[in-house]
Amino acid sequence: MHSKIPDSRTDADSRRQFLKGCVSVAGAAVAVATVSPQVEARDTYQRPPGALGLLYDGTLCIGCKACVAACKRVNDNPPEFSTVDKLWDTPLDTSGYTFNIIKMYRSGTMATKDDEVNGYAFMKTSCMHCADPSCVSACPVTAMTKDPETGIVAYDAEACVGCRYCVVACPFGIPKYQYDSPTGKIGKCELCRHRTKDGHYSACAEVCPTGATLYGRTSDLLREAKRRLALEPGSVTTYPRGNLSGGPDQSYEGYVGRYKQHVYGETEYGGTQVLKLSAVDFEKVGMPYLSPKSSASTSETIQHTLYGGLLMPFAVLGAMTYVAKRNVHHEDDAPADENDKEES
Structure with missing residues (x-):
């Protein structure tokens, strides 16, 4: 009967890859927010004349x-x-x-x-x-x-x-x-x-x-x-x-x-x-x-800036997909020395 011996180095590498992936996603989000069409801050709405x-x-x-x-x-x-x-x-x-x-x-x-x-x-x-x-x-x-x-x-x-x-x-x-x-x-x-x-x-x-x-x-x-x-x-x-x-x-x-x-x-x-x-x-x-400024005007400005043209969601989703694929390892792709460890 063979038992798999965990490799702490492999776990550490996986954690590093995960953290790098998170940084990549954050970077993609910032990049999209920077290059996306600029939305002017909306003013606070005023009362209608007949309020x-x-x-x-x-x-x-x-x-x-x-x-x-x-x-x-x-x-x-x-x-x-x-x-x-x-x-x-x-x-x-x-x-x-x-x-x-x-x-x-x-x-x-x-x-x-x-x-x-x-x-x-x-x-x-x-x-x-x-x-x-x-x-x-x-x-x-x-x-x-x-x-x-x-x-x-x-x-x-x-x-x-x-x-x-x-x-x-x-x-x-x-x-x-x-x-x-x-x-x-x-x-x-x-x-x-x-x-x-x-x-x-x-x-x-x-x-x-x-x-x-x-x-x-x-x-x-x-x-x-x-x-x-x-x-x-x-x-x-x-x-x-x-x-x-x-x-x-x-x-x-x-x-x-x-x-x-x-x-x-x-x-x-x-x-x-x-x-x-x-x-x-x-x-x-x-x-x-x-304050004299409504939070609705602030939140809507932020949302319209980040999600204008749906660029932000697509960029983040694409970055997350890329990171996920990089961190998926199939057994057939495992290095020979890892297979040898499992059989020892």
Whole structure:
């Protein structure tokens, strides 16, 4: 009976050949990227002129969560429980069945509203309807789309394949997967676009008693936000409610809060159609710091450069095939001294 004696030198040679092959593949990739047609970096998309959205003012919010209940009602979403008694709808975050939620910032004794120290504050969390949305860019089947006129980021369940790329791509963590759905489905705010045909608008803005959530054209909302920032804290001003860009006058007089001098969403991520005001630092109330450039513009530029004309995939595949063939040894091709070792 003959046994094969492993040759450590042969194994070392194989490893060296493998590493050389990897270097060759990497070199081929770099070479193709260098000589492939240059693709100009795409700019971050801007909001369409007629973009619709929301303005949320945390200083006006009283945490009643009427917006959360209204959103559930008009979207036929079931309650979600976070307590043992299961008496109330108590979602802790947005989900596949909760598209809008009010979160609370807490500090120390929580004695004063809108104080960062020993105070508390509210912040609304829902889809930001980005000017250049990553969810739309990442979706391989156009289940996520952006309306060219209203700018609303919409979802088509019929086209969705449940890949959840949109979930990973969103910097705000908004699209959520309904894991109990037999076909796979995403849930997110769509600004109640299904209600516009009946003369309605976003339910969260329709029911807000203080005008903390305001609906309208984003251009109008941005002007209103900047008007408030220019006011003296503690002074009295008029606050609109409902639909800023149309509908009956529901305005009322109230005191001006001590705003942070920034409109969140004006420039973040290339701009969003949902704008926010706060008296507490935005990162403390859960809004992430984002640069003015969208990641979608960066990722698409890289992809189009590497895969333009399919040169990169073909080059890498060809290099890998070449390396694989070089490292395949048939028994008939084995050197005589190796055969002698096997017989000894």
